Structure formats: structure tokens, C-alpha cells
Amino acid sequence: MNALFLAFAYLRHNWARALILVVAGALILSVPVVARMLIGATQDSLTARAKATPLILGARGSQLDLAMGALYFTDDRAEPVTMQAAEDVWDSGLAVPIPLLTAFRTGEAPIVGTSLDYVEFRGLEIAQGRMFAVLGEAVLGAGIAAQLGLGPGDTVISSPENLFDLDGVYPLELRITGVLAPSGTPDDDAVLTDIKTTWVIAGIGHGHDDVVTPDADGNVTADAALVQFNRITPDNIDSFHFHGDPDDYPVSAVLLDPHDDRSALILRGRYLDPDSPTRIVRPDAVIGELVERIFRIRSLLDAVMVIVGASALAAMGLALFLAWRLRAPEMQTAFRIGAGRLAIARLAAAEIALLLVAMLALAAGIVLVVTSRGDGLVAWLLALGR
């Protein structure tokens, strides 16, 4: 007790040095734990969306492009497939197909053409307004809505694919009907609309004035100019129509929600043929492998931490040793007064114990704070890479 009293008095008197030691020690103890935790949480966060998506149907080619495009709406998309692929799955009765067309953007945000099944499948909820219902309507993810400062009643315009391509895709104004609640997923930064609206953006569907106008005598004259509408309104919506066979319309990928494991297995079996233009991938396997490759850095991080930690501990040991040597006169006084080596060792041990307790407490505090704010920190870390 006396040793603790004396040790505490010494540390309190030399509080700045003690504080530096405690903070340094706490960081040495907590950083590896925190880093492992954050890496684990980031890994989970990266794979969570893949794990929540049983199967993806898309064009044969890069599995990674297909999975990344369908899950995260990345620019590196797989070649599109046709709606026939989704229809085939629907006809099989093995899964609910959810088509995605992610080829277009508005500014930096992807426009995701899909069906209302997607909203249910992802568990998305409307925070303001309502879900899109008719052609030309869209809902904004929480992140992009906050970023652009837009809400229900506002509009966004799809970006032209190529500004100088006269045959290219023309911008279409989308009317915002709602804003989604934050989900912590790429949906937060996306504009969701009906897939038919994205087909309009793609030029497959359009609306325009009548190309023929009867005169007073009933003679029909073809208009020289065909003006397409670049916004869909209640007045012109009826003029919108699509050309060609709907089964041939493009989709970037089809999310599959199998009814059960057996259905999933059967579906996967049906798309094993390497000559088939379409394939099914398991996104958790694809993304899991990618993330596992990325996070092999964890082993390197562990090694670096061991080296840095050992060096820092050695430096702390040296600091303690030198501090103890500076106190030689004090120890000499204690010895002359009658203290034995054991008493002096007990004093040293008490100081080290107090420092260790403080280090552990601070390290635990750091870990607790990081744990309690883990989701936010992971989201912030992931946002850094965007």
C-alpha cells in the first residue's frame, strides 16, 4: 500500500512524463486491436452486400465486373444481357429475377433502372415522398439527396453518354418522387428508377409529337421534324412507346432471389454451360475472394505492428530505465534510511503496475470508443477510397 502511495505520488508529480508513457503504451496496446477490428468490420461491410445477394445472372466474362457492377454500380460493367434472361428465370419458377440497368448516370450518381422488387429485396425504405410509380419518376438515395440538396418535387437530368455524339443517348429529366432512408450501402448514392425509364434514356423508348397531322380537308401530311420529349409529363406520357421486342431490351445484370437452396442449386446448374452467353455467379464468393486478396495486407500489418510495438516498448523500457537512473539519489536516500532492495523493487513494480493499469484502462477506452462508433468509422474509411 505504501509502495503504491509513493508510486502514485511520484507519477502525479511527474504527470506529463507519466501521461506520455500512458498514452504511448495505450496506443501500442490498442492500435493492433483497433486495426484488426476495423479491418474485420470493413471486410464484413464490403462483403455484407454480396452475402445478402444470393445469385447474379449476367453476361459471361469477368465475374468480378458482373458482381461489382450489380452490387456497387461500378463503371466497369459486364456486357449487358437481354430481358429474355430475366424472363427465363421467371418462367422457371425457381427465383424472383430483379433486372438492373446501371449504364447511365446523373452527374456522379448512377441511375439504377430496376423493378420495385429491388426495393423490397434490399429492404429499402422511403424517408420522404413516395416510391417511383410511372415512367420518368425516380427516388434518390439518402447520400446523393443530401449531397445535391434535392428532394421530392425536384428533378435530375441523366448525363449524355457522349456530348459530341449526335446519335448518342439524349438527356432525360427525371422527376424525384422520394428520398430513401440511409442504408449504409451503395443505394445511398444512387438514383433508383423503373427499368423502363432507363430504356427511355437508352433511346429504346421515346415520346414525341404526332408525326402526321391531318389538315382541315382530312389530308395527312408528314411533319418534317420529329421532336422527342426530354421530360416525361402527364401531358406527354401517353405518347411514350417502345420499339422492338421487349425480350431483347438490355439489362446490365439480373439479381436472383431463389425460393430456397435447392432452387438456387438447380439454377446454378442450368447456367454451367460454357457456351451459354449468360452465367450465374455467387457474389459472396467473388467479392469474398477479392476482399480476401486485399486484406492479405493484414498479415503485413500484423508484422509491422509487432515490430513497431516491440520498438516502442523497448523505447518505453529505456525511458523508464533512464528515469530510474536519474532517481539514483532518491534510491540512495531510501537505502540509507533503511530500505532494502526488495522495498525499492516493490516501489519500481508499483510504478510500473500503475502505469500498466492506466495504459490498459486507456487502451480499453479507445477500443470501446472505436467499437461504439465502428460502423461510422468503417463508413468513413470506405468513403475515403471513393
Next chain:
Amino acid sequence: MIRLTDLRFAYPGGGFALNVPDLAIARGERLAFHGPSGSGKTTLLHLLAGLMPPDAGRIEIDGTDIAALPDRARRAYRAARIGFVFQNFALLDHLSARENILYPCRIGAGLRLTRAVRARAQALAEACGIADKLDRKPASLSGGEQQRVALCRALVTGPGLVLADEATGNLDPATRDLILDLLFDRVREAGATLITVTHDHAILPRFDRAVDFADLTGAAP
């Protein structure tokens, strides 16, 4: 009664040898050793305190030859029976004046910090005129006040022998005389023996006996 007989000591490596053929010091006597630097005064003080054993000879204190005691027993003897006053005060900056006085009981020198010890510390502080400064750190005390704290620390265990190594060497004459008054009074009250080493010839007349170290040992520095 303290008696030194054929006491011999040399530091490893040679160059200095202490030789005290015979010296007797009565209980309660106030004795001052004086002599040139390096003559071995402090070494003799350390031998009397049992900080190190002599090479040969006897150091009998009240019939116990502490030269023959093992290290641990010598330490216990020192803690229980000897009080030390140092020239540089040797107070601990991180402790208050009160805790410096009680330090021998906290450092585990075989003494317990009892209520009686606390009361004795308070009484000593009042007698030395520092009762109102007990909660202050040494850095905020004057040199004289610091030496009074050191004096209280040396006496708080109730030692039978007080050893003072140039205890007034760092003080101005007025403070030196005050400290000596306090030292003599407290030692007398405790019935202890006082042995001091000093360079200051001005204070020698105040002691019962002043021994020139060169006459005592015949040692060559």
C-alpha cells in the same frame, strides 16, 4: 555506548585506507568529527550506519557488533536505530513535507506508519516550527525549512543514534545556528547520541567533543 576497535576499511582499488584503533562515544554525547576532505569522515559515518561492513575490527553499539551482522540485519538495525541528516537534505520533490518526514515508514524500512508515528511527526514539525508548512512540497521551502524537514525525518523513528553529514554545510550562519539548536534540542529530548562530520570549525565549540580526524585515524588521504 558506541565503541570502535581496530576498525579498518579500504575501498576496492586502494588509494585510501581508514584505520581507527580505538574510539568510545558515550550515550547521549554530541560528537563532531572534523578534518580535511577525503580524510574518511563520511566513510566512518557510513560504517557507523551499517551501510557497508568494515574490512576488520568491531563497531559495537549498545553491545551489538554491527560489523558482524549480515546485510539484512544491518539494514533493519539502521532503520530502527539510526537517523540520518544529509548536507543536501535529500528530500523527495514529489512528496509533501509531511510525507517526507513519514518517508522512512512508507518505504518499508521495517517501521509501520501508525497513529503514534504520525503524532510524533506532527510534534517534531511543531517543535521545529514547520507545522504550518507540512502540506507544501520541498521546492517551495527555504533551505533552512528543508533541513528542518530532513531533521524531523531523521528523528521520526525515534533513533538512538543520529548521524549528520555536513548537516549545516549549505546554510547561512543564522539558519545554521537555528538548525543546530533544533538538532541539539531534539536529540537531547530523544536521549540519542549525535555524531556529525563538518568542515565548519565555527560550530565545533557547541559539541561535547570535537575530534580531529587526522589525530583519530592517522590515515593518509
